[in-house]
Amino acid sequence: MSLVIRAHDLGKQYRIGTRERYGSLRDSVAKVLARPLFTRSSRASIEHGTIWALKHASFEVRDGEILGIIGRNGSGKSTLLKILSRITSPTTGCVDIAGRVGSLLEVGTGFHPELTGRENVIVNGAILGMKRQEIDRKFDEIVAFAGVESFIDTPVKHYSSGMQMRLAFAVAAHLQPNILLVDEVLAVGDAEFQRRCLSKMRDVSVEGRTVILVSHQMNQIRRLCESVMWLDGGEIRHVGPVGETIRRYEHAIAATGEAPGASTNFRRWDLADGGHTVTSLNRPVTIRAHVRLSEPVVGGHYGVTVYNSRDAVVAGWAFEPVALDAGSHILQITIPELPVQPGSYQVGFALFTGGNNLTGGHLVDKWTGVPPLTLDVPPLGHAQDIWAGVLNVPATFTMHSDSRTPELQPLI
Amino acid sequence: MTPVAISAEPFQHKSGLPVRRIEPPHALVPLDLSELWEHRELLYFLLWREVKVRYKQTALGVVWALIQPFFTMVVFTVVFSRFGRVPSDGLPYPVFAFSALLPWQLFAFALTESSNSVVANQRLITKVYFPRLIIPLAAVLVGLADFSVGFGLLVALMAYYGTMPGAAVLTLPIWTLLAVATASAVGLWLSALNVRYRDVRYTVPFLVQLWMFATPVAYPLSVVPESWRPLYALNPMVGVIEGFRWALLGNGPAPGLAVAISAAVVLAILVSGLFYFRRTELTFADVV
Numbered sequence: 001m002s003l004v005i006r007a008h009d010l011g012k013q014y015r016i017g018t019r020e021r022y023g024s025l026r027d028s029v030a031k032v033l034a035r036p037l038f039t040r041s042s043r044a045s046i047e048h049g050t051i052w053a054l055k056h057a058s059f060e061v062r063d064g065e066i067l068g069i070i071g072r073n074g075s076g077k078s079t080l081l082k083i084l085s086r087i088t089s090p091t092t093g094c095v096d097i098a099g100r101v102g103s104l105l106e107v108g109t110g111f112h113p114e115l116t117g118r119e120n121v122i123v124n125g126a127i128l129g130m131k132r133q134e135i136d137r138k139f140d141e142i143v144a145f146a147g148v149e150s151f152i153d154t155p156v157k158h159y160s161s162g163m164q165m166r167l168a169f170a171v172a173a174h175l176q177p178n179i180l181l182v183d184e185v186l187a188v189g190d191a192e193f194q195r196r197c198l199s200k201m202r203d204v205s206v207e208g209r210t211v212i213l214v215s216h217q218m219n220q221i222r223r224l225c226e227s228v229m230w231l232d233g234g235e236i237r238h239v240g241p242v243g244e245t246i247r248r249y250e251h252a253i254a255a256t257g258e259a260p261g262a263s264t265n266f267r268r269w270d271l272a273d274g275g276h277t278v279t280s281l282n283r284p285v286t287i288r289a290h291v292r293l294s295e296p297v298v299g300g301h302y303g304v305t306v307y308n309s310r311d312a313v314v315a316g317w318a319f320e321p322v323a324l325d326a327g328s329h330i331l332q333i334t335i336p337e338l339p340v341q342p343g344s345y346q347v348g349f350a351l352f353t354g355g356n357n358l359t360g361g362h363l364v365d366k367w368t369g370v371p372p373l374t375l376d377v378p379p380l381g382h383a384q385d386i387w388a389g390v391l392n393v394p395a396t397f398t399m400h401s402d403s404r405t406p407e408l409q410p411l412i
Numbered sequence: 413m414t415p416v417a418i419s420a421e422p423f424q425h426k427s428g429l430p431v432r433r434i435e436p437p438h439a440l441v442p443l444d445l446s447e448l449w450e451h452r453e454l455l456y457f458l459l460w461r462e463v464k465v466r467y468k469q470t471a472l473g474v475v476w477a478l479i480q481p482f483f484t485m486v487v488f489t490v491v492f493s494r495f496g497r498v499p500s501d502g503l504p505y506p507v508f509a510f511s512a513l514l515p516w517q518l519f520a521f522a523l524t525e526s527s528n529s530v531v532a533n534q535r536l537i538t539k540v541y542f543p544r545l546i547i548p549l550a551a552v553l554v555g556l557a558d559f560s561v562g563f564g565l566l567v568a569l570m571a572y573y574g575t576m577p578g579a580a581v582l583t584l585p586i587w588t589l590l591a592v593a594t595a596s597a598v599g600l601w602l603s604a605l606n607v608r609y610r611d612v613r614y615t616v617p618f619l620v621q622l623w624m625f626a627t628p629v630a631y632p633l634s635v636v637p638e639s640w641r642p643l644y645a646l647n648p649m650v651g652v653i654e655g656f657r658w659a660l661l662g663n664g665p666a667p668g669l670a671v672a673i674s675a676a677v678v679l680a681i682l683v684s685g686l687f688y689f690r691r692t693e694l695t696f697a698d699v700v
Contacts, residue, residue, distance in 0.1 A: 086541040091436055096433050098430070109540055
């Protein structure tokens with residue numbers, strides 16, 4: 001395994017509010033005039049209004065590795081990808097990178113609504129760094145992957161947003177750089193399509209290419225990555241095997257009691273015993289969401305959805321009416337039992353004001369609970385996962401010839 | 413995590429892939445035109461995209477490329493020639509004006525578009541890496557599409573007035589190139605400045621308007637007092653317009669001095685603009 005990326009003490013400093021304050025010439029002139037002549041702004045004062053988005057990042061990545069990057073919002077994940085893809089330059093340190101780098105920080109960059117699907121594939125491919133021949137060669141495959149064959153000569157402004165997204169993804173999924181940088185883009189799109197993109201990306205690394213993937217979805221990281229880097233406040237907190245790193249990360253989050261990039265209203269969730277693990281069968285399961293509201297919710301509704309690791313909805317409920325004052329509340333649902341396979345489940349929470357579960361209403365907030373719900377229960381179905389299915393329910397088995405009354409034989 | 417020791421040299425990749433080092437920018441950023449050349453396909457596709465969408469969903473389509481110079485010429489003819497009695501070096505005034513309006517509008521369009529190009533493409537800049545020079549270059553070159561359409565009208569106009577070009581017409585590409593170079597040179601400066609100072613957006617239309625009056629578009633160079641000419645020629649568009657008129661209408665001697673000064677001025681602005689652009693492009697994604 002050869003080295004493909006080696007970073008040494010990478011750092012990126014931003015002036016706070018730079019983005020908003022591109023300013024006008026007048027401001028700059030005023031600033032120069034306000035400053036006494038011949039005194040250059042001292043280092044300390046530069047430090048003052050700045051923030052280190054990334055600091056002291058040193059790490060190595062090897063051929064064929066799929067490295068996941070996790071961390072809260074603002075922990076420096078995107079900044080690191082932007083440095084590696086040369087969109088922005090570091091303030092300190094350096095990084096050596098071997099071969100061609102392709103980055104997918106946004107889906108459909110450069111898509112033009114007036115152009116047809118075909119034209120957009122070509123332009124978008126070129127923007128992402130594909131050569132003309134490469135695009136020509138893969139064109140049919142891309143279109144088939146997106147499933148938009150019959151609309152390929154229609155301007156994309158007539159596409160549904162899902163179709164646009166699929167086409168854009170299809171182009172990106174066919175990128176074949178030595179190193180592919182992916183930022184959170186898989187958070188959109190339907191589950192089935194996401195799964196295809198993931199497996200397409202996995203193919204990329206099977207061919208000896210390297211993938212660096214930023215994601216908030218721990219399930220995605222678990223399924224795709226061998227090693228994970230955890231960034232916190234711009235610094236690397238841990239790099240290591242996927243299981244261990246995610247465990248540390250989730251512990252740290254549980255300790256602070258708030259979710260990463262916690263939604264404004266959903267602070268945390270737990271089960272009736274305060275944990276996140278169901279350990280016994282045939283027992284009621286109580287899921288509690290701790291919310292803090294700045295505005296009251298009137299005539300609203302509340303939804304809870306449980307997803308399995310393939311992002312399929314296993315169960316979902318909606319409750320109405322919901323009337324809550326501003327302040328902290330616990331929203332609690334109880335299910336007589338949750339007879340699903342052992343493993344890890346995402347719990348989605350959504351709170352709406354107005355409307356009901358048929359008409360929609362106005363979304364107050366939604367959140368995918370962190371950490372995930374764990375079912376640590378004995379498996380009752382087939383021993384092989386692929387035949388065990390979604391439900392975890394016991395079955396009885398009998399054998400009888402047509403005349404005799406059978407004896408019941410429980411499987412377990 | 414494993415601490416990694418810094419080394420002066422990038423590591424060697426096993427199968428010999430080139431290893432690039434990314435580090436904080438030095439004071440003088442090299443132009444790296446070879447990288448620009450490697451991305452020529454992207455330049456081509458961005459150009460193609462702009463040309464494709466330029467007249468989409470317009471009723472008149474590409475006719476717009478004719479309407480603008482044509483009606484400007486009509487207005488100029490009425491105002492300057494009829495009312496103002498502006499001389500035209502013995503040529504029919506409409507041909508005289510149009511032969512200058514065509515390169516002028518190429519320049520004005522290219523300058524305006526390129527000045528706004530980086531800001532207009534901020535989504536691209538913050539999401540994908542490619543040599544940023546491609547953006548203002550593509551914006552400038554798009555102008556050539558309208559220019560070629562307008563050129564057809566010029567040919568028709570010359571045929572109508574019976575003005576035949578001489579051998580000098582072969583030098584036309586040089587003048588066109590000089591117009592494009594002038595627009596690129598100024599466009600590079602303005603597009604980079606525009607990222608930090610949005611004042612540029614409001615300055616450009618005004619600048620273009622004033623600039624036209626400082627250029628012999630509506631009037632001949634001959635009305636400019638002799639003593640002012642060297643100063644006047646510092647405006648690189650003087651050389652461009654004079655070159656165009658000379659190549660197409662062939663009156664008078666070749667505009668040697670004006671062109672030499674123009675070319676020198678353009679070269680100076682272009683080279684400094686390239687370096688300035690390369691220096692500031694590193695912060696485009698952070699500031700735009």
